[in-house]
Amino acid sequence: MTRRRVVITGIGVVAPGGIGVKNFWSLLSGGRTATRGITFFDPAQFRSRVAAEIDFDAEANGLSPQEIRRMDRAAQLAVVAAREAVEDSGLAFGDLDPYRIGTTIGSAVGATTGLDQEYRVVSDSGRLELVDHTYAVPHLYNYLVPSSFAAEVAWAVGAEGPSTVVSTGCTSGLDSVGHAVELIREGSADVMIAGASDAPISPITMACFDAIKATTPRNDDPEHASRPFDGTRNGFVLGEGSAVFVLEELAGARRRGAHTYAEIAGYASRCNAFHMTGLRPDGAEMAEAIDVALAEARMNGDEIDYINAHGSGTKQNDRHETAAFKKSLGDHAYRTPVSSIKSMVGHSLGAIGSIEIAASVLAMEHHVVPPTANLHTPDPQCDLDYVPLTAREWATDAVLTVGSGFGGFQSAMVLTRPKRSV
Template sequence: MTARRVVITGIEVLAPGGVGVDAFWDLISNGRTATRGITFFDASTFRSRVAAEIDFDPEEHGLSPQEIRRMDRAAQLAVTAARGAVRDSGIELADTDPYRVGVTVGSAVGATMSLDQEYRVVSDSGRLSLVDHTYAVPHLYNFLVPSSFSAEVAWAVDAQGPNTVVSTGCTSGIDSVGYAADLIREGSADVMIAGSSDAPISPITLACFDAIKATTPRDDDPATASRPFDGTRNGFVLGEGTAVFVMEELERARARGAHIYAEVAGYASRSNAYHMTGLRPDGAEMAEAIRVALDEARMNPEQIDYINAHGSGTKQNDRHETSAFKRSLGRHAYETPVSSIKSMVGHSLGAIGSIEIAASVLAMRHSVVPPTANLHTPDPECDLDYVPLTAREQRTDAVLTVGSGFGGFQSAMVLARPERTVT
């Protein structure tokens, strides 16, 4: 029996620097940065005071006053993106069996902004050790459980099939799409609305990353603060955002005349079982995820035209994945362009994996490899082709995109043009 192939037929992205796919691509293909000083709250007491924020007005994007009150910002982003992806795909969900339409949403930190805000209210800004629940909003429970994100998306598109939240830290965005592809391949669904969303720019998140010094203290120059693979890098820049996709079985998509962006050709996830924040320097577990993803895609390393790196801008991560690329792709790693869009849109934790999938798909669509911004000073231990500063025109038929998350999570996905020959 021939395996069911899974393709992406709709995309929507809400990312720093612009809302929508066109604005997102314009930013990253031109090497501009959307990192700035934090404006959401007074961050003057924090070590790291830069972030990549979205200029997003939920009312302007069609959310009702009730939806806005009920949903955390991350859920608002996810619902807006889901509706946009469905429009982009041209799919008529009303003509589709709703039990065959599923949802997967990835999120690392859930409704952080709302929980942070509501704690300040019920504790009277921390003055009450025993909080007063009478001041809580009626929907406080929705902020506690990340499953509210996928429920909101399902309600927005009337999807009554499999419904799941995937929360694997910073690989959530890749893992949610990979899981959605698996559900279609195994026949549990015909259509999946899949992606991820996080809006973590809040005092509690800044405090957490300040404590472990993971974020950059380069507050005097926010536009150049995110420097993946650069020898002067000193931590990542926190971001927010979402990307959501409509995914379908290939023949079904062809039968309805859908525009097909790319095939989800291979996916794998591994764990290092080693340390909550530390990484083994040899990159073995990421390399293994890459190897398995390539095997599932029935591709060899030489067929990869571009690597969309995790590229967080921390010393250990950039060296770790550089080692993983060499270990898994061999000599071809030195011949393959690699870049990190986190240099431009920051690190939106669980959302970034889906945003990077969108960037990978658009790189194929436009035959352009987006650059790594702010890369001026090469690190001798990061000695691959990281496409510094300026985008590169190049036909791209297959992209490897990877993610690395606290807890040792390592994920890899291969995206390819669907017209490729599969044996």
């Protein structure tokens, strides 16, 4: 039986540095950074006091007062991104069978911002041991269950098919899109609204990462604090954001004359079953995910034109995935541009995988590889072409994008320009 092929026909992005796809790509292609000192709360007590925040006005971005009251910030970002993706796709959703439209939304930490805020309210900033629930927002249950994210996106677009939240840590944004692809391939849906959202910049999240010293203490220079693959890097910069896509079966997209950004040709996920936060230096598990994704795409490693790296800016991760690229692509890894957009938009945990898919697709669209900002002093153990500082014009027809997450998750996705046949 011929496998149904799945393409991206709509993109929506809400990310640090600007709202919408156009502003997002302008930031990346310009090599600008959106990291700064934290403004959402007083971070004085924390070791790391920098983040990649979004200047987001929910009402100005089309959300009603009731929606704003009902939804956590991460859900708001997802809905705004989904609406942009739907408009971009040109699909007349009102003419479609709603039971054939599904949603998958990834999130690592759910409604962290809302829960943090509401705890401070009901506990009177922690002074009450016995909290007073009457002060909480009436929709507090929606903050507790991340499934509300998928429900909100489904309501926003009128989708009544499969609806799922995928939460696999920092690979959630890749895995949610991978799951959506499988739903279309197996025939459970014809159209999927898929992506991820996280808004983790809150005291509780900063405290958690402070405890394990995963985030950077470079507080005196926030703009240059995120330094993937640089020899002076010392941790990642927390971020927030959302990216959502409209996915369709290729034949249907062609029948309606849709613009197809990319085909999702291959995807795979693995777990190292090794350590909660640790990674083996040989990159074997990520290499396995890459190999399986390439096999599903029916491609060899030397057909990859660009690698969008996880590139968190921790020594352990950067060396791990560098080894994985070499293991999977062989000598071709040395000839392939690699870059990390976390140098510009930070690490938005579960959302970043989808945001990086958006960056990968736009790199193909414009034949431009976004740079790794702040890369001045290369780590000798990271000896690939990481496109330092400045974007590069580059013929890009096939992109490998990868993710790595606490818990041992490793995911890989291959994006290509749709061909007439496979």
